[in-house]
Amino acid sequence: MKQFLIFVRKEWYHIWRDKRTLLILIGMPIIQIVLYGFALTNEIKNSRIAVLDESHDPSTLALIQKIDASRYFEITRMLHSPADVEAVFRQGRTRLVIIFPLGFRGDLLHGHRAQVQLVADASDPNTANMLTNYAEAIINDYQQSLNGDQALPYQISTQIRMLYNPELKGAYNFVPGVLALVLMLVCAMMTSMSIVREKEMGSMEVILVSPLKPFRIIIAKTIPYLLVSLLNIVCILVLSVYALEVPIRGSLWLLIGESMLFTITSLSVGLLISNSAKTQQTAMFTSMMSLFLPTLLFSGFLFPVENMPLPLRVVSNVVPAKWYYIIVKSVMIKGLGPAAVWKETLILTGMTLVLLGISIRNFKIRLA
Amino acid sequence: MVITARDLTKRFGAFVAVDAISFEVRKGEIFGFLGANGAGKTTAMRMLCGLSLPSSGQATVAGYDVYRQTEQIKRSIGYMSQKFSLYEDLTVRENIRFYAGIYQLSDARIREKTAKLLQQLHMEEQEKSLVRSLPLGWKQKLAFAIAIVHDPAIVFLDEPTGGVDPMMRKEFWSTIYEASDRGITIFVTTHYMDEAEYCHRVSIMVDGRIEALDSPGRLMKRYAAGSMDDVFLQLARKASRTGA
Amino acid sequence: MVKPVIVEELVKKYRMKRGEVKALNGISFSVEKGEVFGIIGPDGAGKTSLFRILNTLLLADQGRATVNGYDTVGEYKKIRQCIGYMPGRFSLYQDLSVRENLEFFAAIFNADIQENYLLIKDIYTQIEPFRDRRAGQLSGGMKQKLALCCALIHQPEILFLDEPTTGVDAVSRKEFWEMLHRLKERGITILVSTSYMDEAGLCDRVALLQKGNILSIDTPEGIRGRFGKAVWAVRASEMFRLLNELKGDPSVESCYPFGQYHHVVLKAPLAGETDLRGIMDRERYAEAEVRPISPTIEDCFMALMKE
Numbered sequence: 001m002k003q004f005l006i007f008v009r010k011e012w013y014h015i016w017r018d019k020r021t022l023l024i025l026i027g028m029p030i031i032q033i034v035l036y037g038f039a040l041t042n043e044i045k046n047s048r049i050a051v052l053d054e055s056h057d058p059s060t061l062a063l064i065q066k067i068d069a070s071r072y073f074e075i076t077r078m079l080h081s082p083a084d085v086e087a088v089f090r091q092g093r094t095r096l097v098i099i100f101p102l103g104f105r106g107d108l109l110h111g112h113r114a115q116v117q118l119v120a121d122a123s124d125p126n127t128a129n130m131l132t133n134y135a136e137a138i139i140n141d142y143q144q145s146l147n148g149d150q151a152l153p154y155q156i157s158t159q160i161r162m163l164y165n166p167e168l169k170g171a172y173n174f175v176p177g178v179l180a181l182v183l184m185l186v187c188a189m190m191t192s193m194s195i196v197r198e199k200e201m202g203s204m205e206v207i208l209v210s211p212l213k214p215f216r217i218i219i220a221k222t223i224p225y226l227l228v229s230l231l232n233i234v235c236i237l238v239l240s241v242y243a244l245e246v247p248i249r250g251s252l253w254l255l256i257g258e259s260m261l262f263t264i265t266s267l268s269v270g271l272l273i274s275n276s277a278k279t280q281q282t283a284m285f286t287s288m289m290s291l292f293l294p295t296l297l298f299s300g301f302l303f304p305v306e307n308m309p310l311p312l313r314v315v316s317n318v319v320p321a322k323w324y325y326i327i328v329k330s331v332m333i334k335g336l337g338p339a340a341v342w343k344e345t346l347i348l349t350g351m352t353l354v355l356l357g358i359s360i361r362n363f364k365i366r367l368a
Numbered sequence: 369m370v371i372t373a374r375d376l377t378k379r380f381g382a383f384v385a386v387d388a389i390s391f392e393v394r395k396g397e398i399f400g401f402l403g404a405n406g407a408g409k410t411t412a413m414r415m416l417c418g419l420s421l422p423s424s425g426q427a428t429v430a431g432y433d434v435y436r437q438t439e440q441i442k443r444s445i446g447y448m449s450q451k452f453s454l455y456e457d458l459t460v461r462e463n464i465r466f467y468a469g470i471y472q473l474s475d476a477r478i479r480e481k482t483a484k485l486l487q488q489l490h491m492e493e494q495e496k497s498l499v500r501s502l503p504l505g506w507k508q509k510l511a512f513a514i515a516i517v518h519d520p521a522i523v524f525l526d527e528p529t530g531g532v533d534p535m536m537r538k539e540f541w542s543t544i545y546e547a548s549d550r551g552i553t554i555f556v557t558t559h560y561m562d563e564a565e566y567c568h569r570v571s572i573m574v575d576g577r578i579e580a581l582d583s584p585g586r587l588m589k590r591y592a593a594g595s596m597d598d599v600f601l602q603l604a605r606k607a608s609r610t611g612a
Numbered sequence: 613m614v615k616p617v618i619v620e621e622l623v624k625k626y627r628m629k630r631g632e633v634k635a636l637n638g639i640s641f642s643v644e645k646g647e648v649f650g651i652i653g654p655d656g657a658g659k660t661s662l663f664r665i666l667n668t669l670l671l672a673d674q675g676r677a678t679v680n681g682y683d684t685v686g687e688y689k690k691i692r693q694c695i696g697y698m699p700g701r702f703s704l705y706q707d708l709s710v711r712e713n714l715e716f717f718a719a720i721f722n723a724d725i726q727e728n729y730l731l732i733k734d735i736y737t738q739i740e741p742f743r744d745r746r747a748g749q750l751s752g753g754m755k756q757k758l759a760l761c762c763a764l765i766h767q768p769e770i771l772f773l774d775e776p777t778t779g780v781d782a783v784s785r786k787e788f789w790e791m792l793h794r795l796k797e798r799g800i801t802i803l804v805s806t807s808y809m810d811e812a813g814l815c816d817r818v819a820l821l822q823k824g825n826i827l828s829i830d831t832p833e834g835i836r837g838r839f840g841k842a843v844w845a846v847r848a849s850e851m852f853r854l855l856n857e858l859k860g861d862p863s864v865e866s867c868y869p870f871g872q873y874h875h876v877v878l879k880a881p882l883a884g885e886t887d888l889r890g891i892m893d894r895e896r897y898a899e900a901e902v903r904p905i906s907p908t909i910e911d912c913f914m915a916l917m918k919e
Binding site for chain 3: 210
């Protein structure tokens with residue numbers, strides 16, 4: 001046991017004394033979260049919007065004035081036909097189009113029920129979300145001022161359409177994505193590089209010649225990175241809750257537990273890479289190509305996987321990050337419990353066991 | 369004199385790496401510059417190559433001043449280190465071309481030099497092989513030939529023959545003798561004493577100062593030593609710098 | 613009693629892009645208990661491959677080897693318990709201090725520093741003043757001493773040192789060999805490889821290795837004694853001209869530069885000083901000097917290479 005602990009301590013010294021790498025390890029997730037967080041939560045002021053008023057009645061005019069008067073919006077175009085809507089978005093700059101259908105006032109006064117359509121450019125999902133929220137608030141406000149103490153209230157229902165990115169992927173989806181990326185990077189890349197460094201330096205020769213069991217070498221090399229990852233998970237969660245105001249709706253312990261599972265998955269991938277890589281450079285590039293890119297592309301956090309062609313969807317299934325991403329989204333954002341994620345957890349566990357098995361079996365007790 | 373140094377000194381803060389050394393090297397001489405790790409060899413050599421400015425003292429290399437004429441110095445010296453100055457992933461010909469190009473030889477001259485050099489080294493058949501695939505001894509010979517491709521007045525050799533087999537080593541020293549015969553001055557820094565015995569004269573640095581300077585034969589006589597190793601041990605044991 | 617190291621017909625090949633390279637070409641030898649056995653040869657002779665096979669880090673393609681009676685393939689775990697190994701590049705952790713390096717290597721070999729301190733005391737006291745310094749900031753000689761301490765900390769019966777003196781200055785080299793001889797007195801068998809011919813004389817027995825073949829195995833005196841021909845040290849004012857002159861002379865078998873002198877071997881067994889003087893007088897060399905010497909290991913190595 002002492003043998004083992006001293007090995008872990010030595011690994012810890014390597015990490016601790018390489019201040020630059022340590023800074024990157026800890027700083028990278030923080031910077032990513034903060035950067036994206038601020039980019040996404042920028043306050044919205046005077047966004048350019050357009051209005052298509054097919055009704056042209058006192059009610060729509062009043063509403064349009066109210067919207068234009070708010071500091072959030074600036075009506076820059078009045079459209080004349082539904083065909084203009086698409087065109088105005090294509091020109092860019094217009095973020096939102098408010099459409100009042102024909103006979104708005106009539107519906108409202110006689111039927112007590114009128115409709116407004118909000119069409120948003122959701123290619124920037126966060127902005128689209130906020131704009132429609134603000135517009136809805138203004139419309140609600142108007143509706144209440146109309147109602148007063150009436151027995152039968154007037155109702156204006158808003159119908160929202162998101163163009164270009166109907167799923168509205170944004171800040172909420174970003175946190176699970178960063179988690180997956182950071183864990184992959186820290187665990188897989190750092191572990192593989194630290195093992196390959198020993199090969200390059202020649203110290204691996206002495207360690208192999210020692211009575212230390214290969215299994216223990218592997219565990220000892222990975223434990224410090226497991227700790228660093230845990231630190232990263234905590235950092236990211238704290239930042240996302242307090243800085244980005246993305247709450248953890250489900251169980252925190254479940255979330256951390258799943259994250260540790262994914263950490264181990266990533267560590268085993270790192271071990272697998274270190275088995276074949278001969279230089280730190282190779283290890284780094286292999287990690288980048290085989291982990292970073294697939295995680296980015298196939299986990300579903302940048303591009304919706306369901307929109308991809310079949311072969312790519314099949315490929316995405318072998319990317320561990322995809323399953324982790326689904327789990328985190330379910331637990332953290334949707335607030336679901338173990339019952340909802342057991343299938344994904346099982347898949348991830350299976351992947352981990354296979355990867356760990358292969359890398360331990362392939363760990364070379366000799367040099368060539 | 370190809371190299372003159374008078375009270376050449378280099379300080380790093382309070383630490384005097386090179387402490388007022390004075391010596392001269394003649395044209396065509398093979399001059400051994402010896403010392404233990406940390407004795408100040410590398411620092412002194414850097415000043416002579418125009419890579420580092422002295423703190424005080426004077427020195428000229430090939431007639432140029434080490435303070436003001438470093439560009440001219442760099443053009444008139446060659447350099448070869450034990451960690452090869454050759455590119456392993458370039459072919460023999462490409463390496464020659466590259467270094468000849470650095471020294472701004474004309475294309476016609478490069479062609480002529482390359483052909484001559486390959487023929488002298490008996491490497492015509494290997495001109496298109498990657499340097500990586502050559503035996504160590506060949507690499508060393510090629511590295512030396514390239515270091516003098518621009519006919520420098522002086523060539524600096526940093527521990528040139530470590531690790532090669534004795535036969536290759538003898539051949540290497542034969543080529544050095546030949547270069548010296550042609551009037552090229554050879555400045556060898558090394559801490560291997562058996563290399564030192566090939567030099568016409570050697571200087572031994574201890575703690576930043578030159579403690580002895582003479583031909584190996586006379587040094588051995590003076591210190592009643594059987595080999596340069598013994599001479600060196602007698603001098604270096606006096607060192608106060610631990611070298612740690 | 614079983615010999616510490618027995619090597620039989622060992623072959624090691626490396627597959628390269630263009631065909632195979634034989635690093636070891638069927639070599640055999642054995643090492644006696646408590647001796648300092650030197651493997652002398654230039655870079656690429658096969659020294660490191662041999663050491664790695666004996667240390668169970670590489671598998672040989674043919675032949676077999678035993679260390680302390682254990683087979684290097686089947687019983688590699690037992691071998692790993694009883695050897696100490698110092699690879700070519702001192703495999704220290706540059707970012708760990710002297711003390712931390714020693715503790716680490718002691719721990720992975722399940723050794724206690726206090727219990728084994730006696731063995732390394734001589735060496736460790738020299739580096740102890742720097743025990744909190746990072747290994748990366750030590751000089752070559754200091755690194756070498758620390759690496760030796762790390763290899764000795766578990767009291768191995770057999771010590772494998774792969775080119776321990778490469779890149780180390782003359783003073784440290786001398787001290788290092790003195791340390792090896794003290795270890796030998798404690799009964800440790802030492803296998804050491806080097807590319808410096810002059811270190812051969814410091815071993816009890818040496819094997820001269822060249823391109824995967826053993827040229828000769830014997831005591832240093834034995835190897836020099838078997839040279840069989842007279843060697844002449846020759847010098848004059850123009851050494852380069854003299855070298856070419858002698859190399860081209862029909863009566864000269866070989867002539868190599870050896871520092872201050874050229875070493876000359878003549879073809880005719882009975883030829884000698886007068887013949888050499890004759891050549892030098894004829895070509896008018898000033899300060900001519902000729903004297904008989906006993907052959908060095910380097911002379912022997914080159915003669916054997918030619919055969």
